[in-house]
Amino acid sequence: MTELTKRNKSILSVIVCAVFLAAVYIGDMLVPPTSGMRMLFTVLEKGSVYALVAVSMNLLNGFTGLFSLGQAGFMLIGAYIYAIFSIPTAMRDSVYQYFEGGLIKFSVTENLGNALGTVMGDFGVMLGEHIGMIFLMLCAGILTAGVAALIGLPVLRLKSDYLAIATLGFAEILRAFFQWKAAGPITNSSNLLRSYTTYETPLFPVIAAGLCIAFIVLLINSSYGRAFKAIRDDEIAAEAMGVNLFKHKQMSFIISSFFAGLGGALLAMFQSSVASTPFTSNMTYEILLIVVIGGIGSVTGSIIGAYLFVACSEWWLRGLDSGAFLGISAGFMRPGFRKVVFAVIIMCIVLFYSRGIMGNKEFSWEGLVGFFKRIFSGKKKTSEKNHKTNTDKEKEAR
């Protein structure tokens, strides 16, 4: 068996990432907008957003052991903050038609685009808009984190199910607040926010989500990540070992919410219109489902789970609703049947892979090599042994 050194592995990882990004870029240029393969990019974009949110939820639920169900609420804040501050001034009257053009009369992305446009022309406009987008995404994250810090003060004193109920409640309150008529001049009440600046290439959400996930992974592998895991495994022992429970829970909650808010902003860009209605607890359950399918306590699992989930619900199982699936057409394939099949698949996963696709393991090159060896060699016992030593080595590498 060929051994991979640490250096070679990182080179390999960088190459794979670069090839993947290049493939996305070229693919995006080549595939015409009318082609059915366009779905691939939709899945890639939405999957990236969901992957980020799922990983942020996993940081809280899988690594810190805090069963929180507030993710949709935090995404909502992020999505709105992004949308509100990036609607071009000219569009504000039509978007806020029931609220006399709204209270806020500027657009961060537009203003920055114009400012840089006068200096550098078309490129400046694009650059300014992108700086504005990134700035607004960070603002969305920071404000969401701020709200989370306030909610965390009372809520994080609760444990397990009670924490779940309280966070779920807060998420619903947030949604109700954004739909409130009195807040209409800012949030447009329950009407759509649209026409705001959004990205043009699928590379944007992929890279943005990738960078955020990389940060979370680095955090998990640091000393703070170990403290989070200690809290998950045994609160009393963690406290006896000098880990300040509240401080670390709060930290995990705030960081998770920051990325949920940022993910919300990305989702707003993906959808190119935002209303508060879809951000129900249903959305939180979808993300929880991704985390569970991928494996609680595995970042890789959450990412794989997110793409699989989005691909299934948006693309592969669509045929079940429209009456033709894999060449089969039947009368019972009516709109909604997709969800039935989906539910069955999920039940199978929960029954037979109760720890999710990845369990609590992470991706490693050795693990991948071992996986293919197992498939091709067919010798189950020996290859299983290989796999085991691989995971051991992977731990050592860390």
Place this chain on the structure above:
Amino acid sequence: MSKENVLRVSDITMQFGGVVAVDDLSLEVNKGEIIGLIGPNGAGKTTAFNVITGVYAPTNGAVELNGEIIVENCPQGKMKTLYKGKNNGKYKDVKVLTPDKITKLGVARTFQNIRLFKGMSVFENVLVAMHMNLESGVFGAAFRSGKAKAEETAMREEAMRLLKMFGLEKNKDDLATSLPYGKQRHLEIARALATKPKLLLLDEPAAGMNPQESAELMHLVEKIRDEFDLSVLMIEHHMQVVMGICERIYVLDYGALIAQGNPEEIQNNPRVIEAYLGVDE
């Protein structure tokens, strides 16, 4: 006494509702001593540990560490009427540090029913205990700043040294719960030592060990005391261990202190014999 005092527990009473679990307990641990805390099952030994480490706030009484009060409380709320203990009114202040702060001040403990971090490796278990002394912030640690890197390396070296001392270096990457029972006990002690304590509280470290293993444990505890320059307060049921290494012994029965003294005095104390064996009718 000329010896430097490390821990002074004064008049601790711990009452749960109407049940008095620890009744007016006072004890002292001086620098470099190994002190035993014994008593029949349910005597309140572990509760006393939980009060010292801040897990429970006592109903009345105070705990001092190196002359600094870390825990002090007096009956409050409905406890004012329920309180059955003594010394009511002697303590006025209310100060209960949380367990992590007390650990930071230099009290480390092990648990009666082993409480290792199940999902983490042996190595990580020890590393967690050093987290509290980390100076770099979240971002420094996540982005691997120079300072964070240096701290991490130092932590890893220190953890490795501790593991070697306990003969656990070969099991470094195993899951903590996959270790055999005796090694898990050792790992708990190693983890406690990683917090750099001045006082080590051992809750039944020899539970479930055979005579040979307990003999080894005795040597280990003495070695730890000398090498780490700390004091030890231990709860133990193995009389061989307690009588072998403890300089002084406190005996609890039904929450109250019934005897204290050196091993010989305790062995011949009629009240202790009575508590353990019952009275001759």
